[in-house]
Amino acid sequence: MDPDSTASDSTASDSTASDTTAPDPAGPDTAAGPERLRSDARHNRARILEAAREAFAARGLDVPMAAVARRAGVGVATLYRRFPTRESLVTEVFADRLADCVGVVDEALADPDPWRGFRTVIEKVCAMQVADRGFTAAFLTEFPGAVDFERERMRAERGFAALTRRAQEAGYLRADFARTDLTLVMKANDGVVAESSEAAAAASRRLVAYFLQAFRSDHTTSAPDLPPPAPIGLYRFDLLTEGR
Amino acid sequence: MDPDSTASDSTASDSTASDTTAPDPAGPDTAAGPERLRSDARHNRARILEAAREAFAARGLDVPMAAVARRAGVGVATLYRRFPTRESLVTEVFADRLADCVGVVDEALADPDPWRGFRTVIEKVCAMQVADRGFTAAFLTEFPGAVDFERERMRAERGFAALTRRAQEAGYLRADFARTDLTLVMKANDGVVAESSEAAAAASRRLVAYFLQAFRSDHTTSAPDLPPPAPIGLYRFDLLTEGR
DNA sequence: CCGAAAACGGAAGGACCCGTCCACTTCTGG
DNA sequence: CCAGAAGTGGACGGGTCCTTCCGTTTTCGG
The missing domain is CATH 1.10.357.10 (Tetracycline Repressor, domain 2)
Structure with missing residues (x-):
């Protein structure tokens, strides 16, 4: 009946165990911090959050990701890079x-x-x-x-x-x-x-x-x-x- | 355009008005009744209604038309011919x-x-x-x-x-x-x-x-x-x- | 000032869903 | 029994949305 089975996202575990890329020097236990972002990236991140806030408030959580991106004036890729899942956003x-x-x-x-x-x-x-x-x-x-x-x-x-x-x-x-x-x-x-x-x-x-x-x-x-x-x-x- | 169109699709088999089992030879244009359905068509219509009832009850009104059709064991075309719009269904x-x-x-x-x-x-x-x-x-x-x-x-x-x-x-x-x-x-x-x-x-x-x-x-x-x-x-x- | 890394935007490939079209099948009435 | 009309199923073109990929642009440390 339901062949799709969205299971997929098992990968979601970003922080699992050894995250090789980030040496994480200061050891910010808060983790997942948006630190070390390039200036333009940080700016865009803020715009995305603002756009998402508006969109979610106006139309609920089911707003298309592309709509959020457009509203923020960025491409979808940027949105996905910053917030890999809708959940994170x-x-x-x-x-x-x-x-x-x-x-x-x-x-x-x-x-x-x-x-x-x-x-x-x-x-x-x-x-x-x-x-x-x-x-x-x-x-x-x-x-x-x-x-x-x-x-x-x-x-x-x-x-x-x-x-x-x-x-x-x-x-x-x-x-x-x-x-x-x-x-x-x-x-x-x-x-x-x-x-x-x-x-x-x-x-x-x-x-x-x-x-x-x-x-x-x-x-x-x-x-x-x-x-x-x-x-x-x-x-x-x-x-x-x-x-x- | 199309003032009344599909208005009465009642066909409610039994109760509707003075159920004239007779083909109403006098003025058929007024009726627009779905009578005169071929036996297999009538059968399928019933199956569709049953399937739709179940589907709507179980998953709300947003069930894909194709799902209703599948559940009824008919093709989508049959569903659409009998119920041109979701609303009519x-x-x-x-x-x-x-x-x-x-x-x-x-x-x-x-x-x-x-x-x-x-x-x-x-x-x-x-x-x-x-x-x-x-x-x-x-x-x-x-x-x-x-x-x-x-x-x-x-x-x-x-x-x-x-x-x-x-x-x-x-x-x-x-x-x-x-x-x-x-x-x-x-x-x-x-x-x-x-x-x-x-x-x-x-x-x-x-x-x-x-x-x-x-x-x-x-x-x-x-x-x-x-x-x-x-x-x-x-x-x-x-x-x-x-x-x- | 310069070049590499980071970030970017849009296109592209899937997955659904809608509604229509058309060649094929099945009733039905004579 | 048989012809043709009524009925049927699935493929198809057109949408929307999700997510990834890739060539190009921008930032920033040296």
Whole structure:
């Protein structure tokens, strides 16, 4: 049925073992650094990232590589040399956005009001989804190769978990709210926002309001049972482009 | 050019209008019916519909035409002759599913309990989304060409509106629930279900429970304001395949 | 200033998918 | 039974996108 079998990319392991070419004198454990780039190359790299950011935000992660290249004013080869895989480009582009998330969470934790902190995170994350069509997929996808990306996301998740716990202990958030419910919210909001438009923003706000209404637990009396949390899996990266 | 063209391809074998098994010798031009199909052609048509139903359910509306043809055991030409456009195939395949929807709504209206009726529709529709990956897109897409498809959907929507009103008047459903909120729910659920999996079904149930919690209005005391309903547009058919 | 290494752009080779065309096959009615 | 119309399948031209390859241009240390 499916003869194609995209297996291929087993080569993806760039950093495997002995990388002969780079003597790596200073020993920057951060690795994969864009160091020692020729000036024009560095310039182009920045242009590519900028173009990709715009393109992903406007049209989602499935933008043709050639479109990114054109937008950046470079040839496709340049793009591929700098970012051998779409994944590498995506993780690089969304690193900042992810940092923003962590910032949002930290800020919320600093808020003395547990519920307002919780609510703010939900609202802001959903707003980011509206503002950036690629954000959801990037955030909800597992990138086994991008170590620091994964670490950063985990940090955001952990912070949100703390936020959740605090709101629950204060009695504002229903006790059966699960950590995976954030994923639930994000996927739901993604569905609403998918067709970007002005109306989408309004719809998203309404959705969020409904969610918050459901999450809130001060009307404790009547909250009925909820189906089990059922951990929602993250996307696998290859799924993002496979269904086409 | 071509004012109505393919308008009625109904051929719905049984129910359509006054099913005149007779070749309708009087005025055949009005009918444009696909009757008079050779036996093998009719057989193939059925196989195609069956294959398309399966394919759409399993992988969404973006299945390659060739895949449907292969699955049906026919050549692409046969598929294209019977269904000149993907749209015609989709509307034909989902005509039944749409009828099911109307049935669900009617059944719910027959339920003496207004809230249970309302709730049941939400639950069943979302369950249909889980069971059929193509359902959401088909239901939420505007098919200007498929008159009876549109009519049927409108009937379902009208029924749901009645259901909504009834539940609101009985005081079970919050007064600011808008008709377009059904679309909101469907899109949100679609987002959750998009990555079909076992977990998706559970996630969908949880989502629905949250929604119902938010919609319910017997804890009237504390329902905060909601952002405006903001009519969520349907998909345009060309959008379904354009973003690729 | 100069030459080698690095970087560049575009072309080219695959892989899909769409929708049409045409030579061949299969019904059907007399 | 048989001729011809209805029906069929697969090949084909036209697109889009991915990824690599290669001749040319640019940078930069000496």
